Amino acid sequence: MVDKTSLLAIVEMERALHPGMDEQDLQKLIYQSALGGDHLLGDAARFAAGVRAEWERLGPDEATGSEPVLQTIDPEGGTARIHLGPCLRRGVDVERLIGFLTAQPRKDGRRSEYDRRWRAVIALAVDGAIPFDADKIRSLGFPRMPPHHSPGYGPASYRIVHDVRRPETADALRRLGV
Secondary structure, eight states, X not given: OOOHHHHHHHHHHHHHHOTTOOHHHHHHHHHHHHHTTHHHXXXXXXXXXXXXXXXXXOOTTGGXXXXXXXXXXXXXXXXXXXXXXXXXXXXXXXXXXXXXXHHSOOOOOOHHHHHHHHHHXXXXXXXXXXXXXXXXXXXXXXXXXXXXXXXXXXXXXXXXXXXXXXXXXXXXXXXXXX
16 A cells, blocks of 8 residues: 555655646656666666766756755655756766766566556545546556656756665765765
8 A cells, every 4th residue: 555645745745846747747756756767777878978968958047946855756765866956056976976876776666566656646636635637647558668757847857766765875875965
């Protein structure tokens, strides 16, 4: 059973950061919370190049946003998004960040976990706890890959940390200055 209180807090945080998010963005959030970012880590060189390019594009405006450095996206507390703008503001070394992200253990998430969380999201919508259309949520099939953010989502610059509860991960994040 999914802790709906934790899930609701996660969705509310996401909506506070991205008021224009829609059901597709909600699906991406749940996909990442259950399945992580393994699909991006298969090609470490490509992943690193993507982070470097995104880091270079972060200008003063993007680096002053209100997002936290770490945003928990998993109702069980393990998976988080690490936002690049706050990392830049804190003086995190991008190469060390890339090294940490590419070396982290894979999440090896399960479709069944995604399905469980997605059903809980539908229940929150049916109950009126979240302002999303339950029928539209139901109509979204399981994505083979995470969906892209919608045009209304707004700027986003982050990567996935698979288990912030692991002592080794917490230690590595501290050494990075996160």
